[in-house]
Amino acid sequence: MSVTLHGFSWDASSSFARGAAQGPDVIRSALFTEMSSPYSLAGVDARKAITRYDFEALPEEPAKAREAITDRIKNTLNAGLRPLSLGGDHSVTYPILKAMKDQHGPVNILHIDAHPDLYPELDGDPFSHACPFYRAVEDGCVNTLVQVGLRSVPPESRIYGEKHGIVMLSADELEAIPFERLTAPLYVSIDLDGIDPAFAPGVSHPEPGGLTSREVIGLIDKLEAPLIGADVVELNPARDINMMTAYLAARLVKELAAKLNSD
Template sequence: MTVTLFGFPWDASSSYARGAALAPPVIRAMLFSEASSPWSISGANAREIVTAYDFADLPEDGAAARASIEARIASALKSGRKPLSLGGDHSVTYPILKAMKEKHGPLNILHVDAHTDLYEAFEGDRYSHACPFARAIEDGCVGNLVQVGLRSVTPHCRTFGERHGVVMLGAEETGAIPYDRLGGPLYVSIDLDGLDPAFAPGVSHPEPGGLSTREVLQILAKLPVSPVGADIVELNPERDINMMTAGVAARFVKELAALMSD
């Protein structure tokens, strides 16, 4: 099955620093850079798998932007394509999951992040980038949610996660990932601040002590089924160093595209 690569240039739901809205075209440029091969580690050509691109602008209003994201994902699913989305901040994941649920029912989700994103509201905003998985759980979009890379978990989010059966694992606990809970339909959401800043410095909310690029790739390689969709979010190009984080994001695009084509 072929993949549509989406770019959602949205960061108005960010709580600290803007900049993530600049990320989609930067990652796309890295994919097509002469300095970067299109091949995945397994030998798949991402440029052959990703055969459609949707990088349209979003409305300035938050509700209208979420509706646009949901409708565009739904259209790709209706045409039999798998969506691989580039944020933008992590708030874009909620409308994506709403559209995915209509097609596939509740999803099993692998979520790589330093943060749980399980706030019921953050700074008065129920649709903040700190809230997408709380909204997704409330809307019945989630079967199993497995989070890995966590190292900034508030008591509020821990309580919410425990109440809803979320598996919450630190960066040192990759060996405890319950892959048996990541069967189909599987969705993968990678917040780049799940990685240690040594590997992904270009994020707005860096947290030392995170995953390495290799560890994330190993996790992806162990997934038991082909994902029906995925996203990569929270690259802030204004904070990147020598395009290092953009290159990591491009690598994840290649590996996820290869997995999604199976």
Template sequence: MGEVNARPVRLIGLPTDIHSSFLRGPAAAPTAIRAALWSEAGNPASESGLELGADIVIDDGGDLPLAENAGDDALIRASVAAAIADGAFPLLLGGDHSVTFPIVEAVAAAHGPIDILHIDAHPDLYDDFEGDPRSHASPFARIMERGLARRLVQVGIRTLNRHCREQAARFGVEIIEMRHFAIEAVPRLDGPLYLSIDMDGIDPAFAPGVSHVEPGGLTVREVLALLHRIEAPLVGADVVELNPSRDVSGITAALAAKLVKEIAAIATVNGRP
């Protein structure tokens, strides 16, 4: 495990929460995640033993200069497209969940329709939310209506209202509701696979630093078990919806950083599509 993989992992920060509802704050998350990732409180090893900087090349692209206006989507798409063109694995640090739509647009433009594994308390399938079709509650409606995903599997969902049930049926979304959760119930996707993790998918006992606290979620170990069983090649990932203003002693940021490490290791081991 001492050999550095040829495909670097490019971190791209997306400091925006313009499409948030209820509370703002996730725009500050990229800084908090990086601070936790490189903190001397931990070390660069993933659970597989692969280490950042030794076995995994981290190419930190910094934060995009997002202006929280209509031009931001183009900046996000261009940054993801550039990472892919450079042979890097794009790992995006949100930001609210609305950013997943332009990210997936760029990934699908390079790879064709993809499989998506989405961890969240909410299905984010609203046709629009509070009059905003680009709401952080709507990215997967935009993704599915444009045919960017072959399969969308959602895990950890525990807020499935009538409208979102109708949307899930409309788009053929495969939902493993939290009340029925078992690792074995989550299908193994073939890939190319995109991974989207909303931090509120994890129970607030482990991840209190989110805007929409929803009890009854996944444990940290359950999320890690889901990640560690992925065998398909990854083509991109995002970690979104950390709200540092709601965090307690930085534990949610520390968890987000750990997820970044584990995703980077899995992308390295599983190779290119």
């Protein structure tokens, strides 16, 4: 099935350093260049897998921006395409998952991140980039949530995760990933700060001790269920070094596009 690449240039819900709104355009510029192959590791040409691009600007008002994201994902699904979204900060994932729920019911999610993003609110904002998976769980969007790469987990998030059966794993617990629970309908959400800053310095909240780029690519490759959608978020180009993180994000887009295009 063909893929729509969405760009959601939004960082008004960030809690510290702004700049992730520039991420989608920078990732797109790194996606197909003479310096890198357009092919995934499985040999899928991402130029053919991605048949539609949607980088329209979002409304400035947060509620309207969230509504626009949900509507644009629904349009992609209704067209028989699969959405692959670029952030922007991680707050964009909740309105994406709302659209997924309407189409597929509660979904299974592989979430790669340094942080669980399970705050009920942050600084008075219930739709902060620290809150998308709390909102998704509370809204019934989630069947199984497997979080990998965690290394900054507040005690209250740990308690919430245990209460709701969320699998919360650090970067050195990859062998504990329950792949048997990552079945259809399956969604993948990758916050680039889940990857160690040695490989992905261009993020707003770097946390040493993360996953390697090879490990993340390997996790994508191990997924057997067909993907219904995915996102790559939280690139902050102003903090990047020689486009390292942008090119890594572009590689992840190619691997995810191949998976989304695979059935």
